Structures are given as structure tokens and as C-alpha cells.
Amino acid sequence: MTQPPPPPNQPPGPPPGGFGAPQDPTPGGFGAPTPPPQPPAQPYGYPQPGQPPAQPPAQPYGYPQQPTQPMQPMQQPPYGYPTQPPAPPGPYAPQYQQAPPPAPGGGKKLSAQLQIVIAAVVAVALLIGGGLWYANSGGGDEGTEAKGSSGAATGGKDGGANGLGGGGKEKVPANTKSRMAFQLPTPVVPDVTDVSGSWVTDKAFVKAGLNSVVGYDLDKGTVLWTLPLTGQVCGASRHMTADHKVPILFEATKRVPPRYYQPCTEVGLLDLTTGKLVWSTSLTGATAGDKKIAFGEVTLHGQTVAAGGMDGGAAFDLANGNPRWKPQVDAGDCEDLGYGGGDGGLVAVRKCGSYDDPTITIQNLNPMTGAPISQYKMPPGVDYASVVSTKPLVVAADVADAAGDGSAVSDFFSIDEKTGKLKAKITADSTRYAARCRTTKVEACTGALVGNGRLYLPTEEHDGTTGEYGDETNEIVAFDLANGNPVPEKTDAGDGWNLVPLRMDGGNIIAYKAPPYDKGGQVVSIDGGTMKSTLLLENPSDKPNRDAETSFSLSGAEYRYANGRLFISEMLLSKSRTETSSTFKRYLVVAFSTAG
Structure with missing residues (x-):
């Protein structure tokens, strides 16, 4: 059939000038004269009071460091209170396992009342000595960078009990104590096999398997239906339609030794209720020549299914699979690497130029034609980008390989999806944050959530209040997307627990709490405004159940919660991981x- 013309979405060339993340300020020297008294020190995870003029106030653990700004001299915190922990040296530890050095003095947590008093005192101090630091984004548009001189609350309507949060569908069960519903053994595989893709409907838990999808x-846990496929599932949308249909990618033939590899060429729409393919299709030509075009990921927005990969991007009509556009040979060597979808819109990550020196542009698209509505050029040093949210538009990137830990995230960009202007850039120290993205995937970030005009991030694990082995903990903190500043509210996991944000539920955060060695995991709902948590589910603490629950890697499994049920499933299988013992x-x- 006649294909539609390619969308006019070639971005302009890169802007002049370089980009560089700001460096942490140099600490003040020893022996300085004693300055006037200051407000009390802050609890762990909150902004520290100001230092002498040569140094800005320290930021809470997990918040980005700020550039130097003049401030009124203040006294050092009293001995025994926690201060800003330094970034740990040395190589990066696995996600959710790195613990920064303990705060000096071994301070204890402050009471809730004292925290409120302290926050009020600091807010006044910030109004006196604070200010905002504005800088050009390096990407052709001006915006606010997350380098406020204070690092404390943004104030105004975004602080405290502010009307944010709430409106979620998940309700507290009559009994939050859970039971093991079922277990499914791992299938035996001869090689590394990606089985990413799982969904929950009102009738079924659906999981990608070997050359199939099963409900x-x-x-x-009994099988309701099985959909055999021509080959392995190699891509799955995280979004589904209101009537439980999702796009998937799969291979045209089954894998055979010795390579166990097939190109990911088939696009289909799966009905999760019936277990049937509504349609399936593939594309040829353009950048792939006579071969079928290979894709790496697929997403959904409205009536458009969009797939992207190293061969470029294409889109299909949700109703029948007819192509809306497909990759075209471009004089500027431009192509859509992939798309972010969901209810908010359809956003492309577009690459132009050579592999060694690409220009990355974020484009908010018309989903019917592929024409850009607005676009933002990422700063130099960005080779790839991931879409965290399409509305509000938030993008993650590793600028100039600053992350250095494999997380593929050094900064988050808050962009006006209507105009393409940068609103704020939030620098996220990879030693302090646990959010991760996949470098070759546009829509595959975990740990970062967007809602209520905020970006929610988990911190890396660090010592708890006792400083003893096994009491490591973390928090979920938030930033205002309008200006990039941290907000005062946060949620503490508690000693021995690790909070992992899963998804938004209205204005609430659904989070999994990985347990200490002697308890079962929990699922909580966190109010996105007050950051107060409510228990939804608590798993059994006996050893058989704990062993089953904790056999999964936090960064290598899919966690799905809905209506009082938690499903944990593998994303990657290998021969060694499928071998079991007694x-x-x-x-x-x-x-x-x-x-029940």
C-alpha cells in the first residue's frame, strides 16, 4: 500500500558552546574564625544550614550539589548531628546496594515535631540568604537549573499539606497481611533469553514466556490462555488501552544454535483478555534495504502504536496495523531511535549525525502524522536519552558520561511539551540516586516517577540510625519540575528497608519496600504531596516465603501491584539462572x- 511521506522532523544543527556539569564546591578550611550562631542542624536527608561565605549550604543526601553563592556566615552544626556525607570514592556498587559513608558523630533521627520546627527555621533563613541561580541549558533554550543556593523547600503551594497527592484507585485491603498465591518455575533455556513484559488486568496476570505469551x-496461577508466537517476544509496551490491548514485538522465527539470535521484526497488538493477536505486521525497505526493519522497543499513545530501534522509527494504526510512517533515508543521517508514549502524548528521541558525534533532539509529535509539535535540542555530550514522562515532559540522559556507573542517568530535563523550552535541569548524582535507564532504550527507566508536577527519585542505600550491619535504608525525595528545586517532603524507608517506587496511582506513589533479612516485603501507597505512606500489603516473614520473594534482583525483575496483589517476575533468563537445587x-x- 502507499506509505505516508516521512514527517518533517529533522532538527537543526547543534548549538555552539560546550556543556559541563557543575562541580561540587570546595569545603571551607580548618581554623576559620567562629561565625555567629545558626539554626539547629537538620535531620538526615534534609538540607544542612549554611557554611562560611566561601561555601554554600550542604544538600540532603541524594540531592544535587549546588554552585557557590554568597551567604551569611553561620556556625557549624553542633557535634553529634548528621552533616552532609561526602560522595563515596571508588567504583560504583550495584544498584540498591551502595551505602555512602556514615554521617560523622553518629547522630540519631530527630522527632517529627523537631523536624517541623527546624524546617520552619531553615525556610526563614533561606528567604533571607537564598536565591536562584539561572544558567543557559547548553541546548539552545534557557531554563532554570537545579542549583538553588539553598537546596531547601521551593515554598509556596508546593510545600507541606498542599493539596497534591490523593485520587488513587488502590484501596487499603480489609487485611493487609498477604499469602503466597502461586509460584511459577523458570523454564529451561539454552542461552540468555529476555522475557520482559508483564501486565495485570481485572482477570489475569499476563507474562511473556518462551516463544509465547501466557495469561x-x-x-x-493456572493457565487461562496461551498465545504461541513465531519467535521470542523481544519488546513489550508498558502502556495498555482501556480495554486491555498492548503492542508487542516478536521475532519471525525461533532461535537456533549456535547464535540463538533472530532479528526483532514483527509488530503485533495483543488482546490481554482473549489472548489473541488483533493484528501483526512488519516493514521492509528504507534504512533496512531489502530486509525487514528491526525494532528494539514499542509503545502506545491514543490510536498510534510506535516502534523504534537502530533502523529508525515507525508508527502503526492501533485499529488495523496499517503504517502511519516508517524510517526513511535522511540526508542529515537522522532517525527516530524510539518513542515515549502513554496518555500524555507521543515523544520521539531523534538522532542526527554520526555515531561518534550525534545530536539528540526531543520531539513532541503529532501522533497521526509524526510531524513535530515542538522540539528541544539536548546539550552536547548526550549520545542517548530516555523519556521518563511525556506530559509533563521529563527526559533523562547521561551528559558527557558523567554518571560513570552504568545507570545512564546524570541529569533529568523538565521540558515544556508545547513550546520545547527547558524549564529545569536536575543534576542527579549517581552515587546518591538509584534511578536507572537502559542506554539503548527510550522508554525503559526504573525508579524515576513523575506526578503532581514533581520528579520522585529514590536515594541509594546508606547507613540507618544505628550504623550497624543490616540497618541500611533509603528515602524517596522529590523535585519541583517548574524550577528543579528539591521540596522538603520525603519518605523514609526505615532501618533495614529499601523503598523502590513502582508507578503513580493518581497523585500517589505505589512503592515496594524490599525487606530486611527477617521480614517479608511490603507495598505502600505514598501521598505525593505530604509523602506520608500507607501500608497496602505485607508479605509473610517465614523463610520459604522470604526466600522466594528475595530470589529476584531488585534491578532485574518486574514488580506489578494491583488490587491487593503483588506479582514479581523475571526479566532475563539464562542457563545458569534456571538451574536450581534443593x-x-x-x-x-x-x-x-x-x-481470600
């Missing part, structure tokens, strides 16, 4: 339920 009963078992899926 399971929510409470018993003392150590691995599972494809484990499910916990508060129902």
Missing part, C-alpha cells in the same frame, strides 16, 4: 495476595 489466573530455587513468577 494466568490472578489467585491460583536448597536454592528460582522462579519465573511469584505472586502474593491479600484476597
Whole structure:
């Protein structure tokens, strides 16, 4: 059939000038004269009071460091209170496992009342000595960078009990104590096999398997339906339609030795209720020549299915699979690497230029034609970018390989999706944050959530209040997307627990709490405004259940929670991970339920 013309979305060339992340300020020297008294020191995770004029106030653990700004001299915090921990030296530890050095003095947590008093005092001090630091983004548009001189609350309507949050669909069950609903063993695979893709409907838990997709009963794990495919699932949308349809990618033929590889060329729309393919298709020509175009990921917005990869991007009509556009040979060597979807819009990450010196542009698209509505050119040093949210538009990138830890995130960019102007850039120190993105995927970030005009991030684990082995903990903190400043509210996991944000539920955050060695995990709902948490589910603490729950890697599994049920499933299988013994078992899926 006649293909539509390519969208006019070639971005302009890169802007002049370089880009560089600001460096942490140099600490003040020893022996300086004693300055006047200051407000009390802050609890761990909150902004520290100001230092002598040569140094800005320290930021809470997990917040970006700020550039130097003059401030009124203040006294050092009293001995025994926590101060800003330095960034840990040396190589990066695995996600959710790195613990920064303990705060000097071994201070204890302050009471809630004292924290409120302290926050009020600091807010006054910030109004006196604070200010905002504005800088050019380096990408052709001006915006506010997250380098406020104070690092404390943004104030105004975004502080405290501010009307944010709430409106979620998840309700507290009559009994939050869960039971093990079912376990599914791992299938035997001859090589590394990606089984990413899982969804929950009102009738089934659906999981990508080997050359198939399978629907399971929510409470018993019995097979409701099986969809055989020509090859392995190689891409799955995180978004579904209101009537439970999702786009998937799969291979045209089954994998065979010795390579166990097939190109990811088939695009299909799966009905999660019936277990049937509504349609499937593939494209040829353009950048792939006579071969089928290979894709790496797929997403959904409205009536458009969009797939991207190293061969470029294409879009299809949700109803019948007819192509809306497909990759075209471009004089500027430009192509869509992938798309972010969801209810908010359709956003392309577009690359132009050579592999060694690319220009990356973020384009908000007309989903019917592919024409750009607005665009923002990423700063030099960005080779790839990931879409965290399409509305409000938030993009993550590793600028000039500053992350250095494999997380692919050094900065978050808050962009006006209507105009393409940068609103704020939030620098996220990879030693302090646990958010991660996949470098070759546009829509594959974990740990970062957007809602209520805020960006929510988990911190890396650090010592708890006792400083003893096994009491490591973390927090979920938030930033205002309008200006990039941190907000005062945060949620503490508690000693021995690790908070992992999963998804937004209205204005609330659904988070999984990885347990200490002697307890079962929990699911909580966190109010996105006050950051107060409510228990939704608590798993059994006996050893068999704990062993099953903790057999999954926090950064290598899919966690799905809905209506009192938690499903944990593998994303990647290998021969070694599917081999089990009588003392150590691995599972494809484990499910916990508060129902019944």
C-alpha cells in the first residue's frame, strides 16, 4: 500500500558552546574564625544550614550539589548531628546496594515535631540568604537549573499539606497481611533469553514466556490462555488501552544454535483478555534495504502504536496495523531511535549525525502524522536519552558520561511539551540516586516517577540510625519540575528497608519496600504531596516465603501491584539462572495476595 511521506522532523544543527556539569564546591578550611550562631542542624536527608561565605549550604543526601553563592556566615552544626556525607570514592556498587559513608558523630533521627520546627527555621533563613541561580541549558533554550543556593523547600503551594497527592484507585485491603498465591518455575533455556513484559488486568496476570505469551489466573496461577508466537517476544509496551490491548514485538522465527539470535521484526497488538493477536505486521525497505526493519522497543499513545530501534522509527494504526510512517533515508543521517508514549502524548528521541558525534533532539509529535509539535535540542555530550514522562515532559540522559556507573542517568530535563523550552535541569548524582535507564532504550527507566508536577527519585542505600550491619535504608525525595528545586517532603524507608517506587496511582506513589533479612516485603501507597505512606500489603516473614520473594534482583525483575496483589517476575533468563537445587530455587513468577 502507499506509505505516508516521512514527517518533517529533522532538527537543526547543534548549538555552539560546550556543556559541563557543575562541580561540587570546595569545603571551607580548618581554623576559620567562629561565625555567629545558626539554626539547629537538620535531620538526615534534609538540607544542612549554611557554611562560611566561601561555601554554600550542604544538600540532603541524594540531592544535587549546588554552585557557590554568597551567604551569611553561620556556625557549624553542633557535634553529634548528621552533616552532609561526602560522595563515596571508588567504583560504583550495584544498584540498591551502595551505602555512602556514615554521617560523622553518629547522630540519631530527630522527632517529627523537631523536624517541623527546624524546617520552619531553615525556610526563614533561606528567604533571607537564598536565591536562584539561572544558567543557559547548553541546548539552545534557557531554563532554570537545579542549583538553588539553598537546596531547601521551593515554598509556596508546593510545600507541606498542599493539596497534591490523593485520587488513587488502590484501596487499603480489609487485611493487609498477604499469602503466597502461586509460584511459577523458570523454564529451561539454552542461552540468555529476555522475557520482559508483564501486565495485570481485572482477570489475569499476563507474562511473556518462551516463544509465547501466557495469561494466568490472578489467585491460583493456572493457565487461562496461551498465545504461541513465531519467535521470542523481544519488546513489550508498558502502556495498555482501556480495554486491555498492548503492542508487542516478536521475532519471525525461533532461535537456533549456535547464535540463538533472530532479528526483532514483527509488530503485533495483543488482546490481554482473549489472548489473541488483533493484528501483526512488519516493514521492509528504507534504512533496512531489502530486509525487514528491526525494532528494539514499542509503545502506545491514543490510536498510534510506535516502534523504534537502530533502523529508525515507525508508527502503526492501533485499529488495523496499517503504517502511519516508517524510517526513511535522511540526508542529515537522522532517525527516530524510539518513542515515549502513554496518555500524555507521543515523544520521539531523534538522532542526527554520526555515531561518534550525534545530536539528540526531543520531539513532541503529532501522533497521526509524526510531524513535530515542538522540539528541544539536548546539550552536547548526550549520545542517548530516555523519556521518563511525556506530559509533563521529563527526559533523562547521561551528559558527557558523567554518571560513570552504568545507570545512564546524570541529569533529568523538565521540558515544556508545547513550546520545547527547558524549564529545569536536575543534576542527579549517581552515587546518591538509584534511578536507572537502559542506554539503548527510550522508554525503559526504573525508579524515576513523575506526578503532581514533581520528579520522585529514590536515594541509594546508606547507613540507618544505628550504623550497624543490616540497618541500611533509603528515602524517596522529590523535585519541583517548574524550577528543579528539591521540596522538603520525603519518605523514609526505615532501618533495614529499601523503598523502590513502582508507578503513580493518581497523585500517589505505589512503592515496594524490599525487606530486611527477617521480614517479608511490603507495598505502600505514598501521598505525593505530604509523602506520608500507607501500608497496602505485607508479605509473610517465614523463610520459604522470604526466600522466594528475595530470589529476584531488585534491578532485574518486574514488580506489578494491583488490587491487593503483588506479582514479581523475571526479566532475563539464562542457563545458569534456571538451574536450581534443593536448597536454592528460582522462579519465573511469584505472586502474593491479600484476597481470600
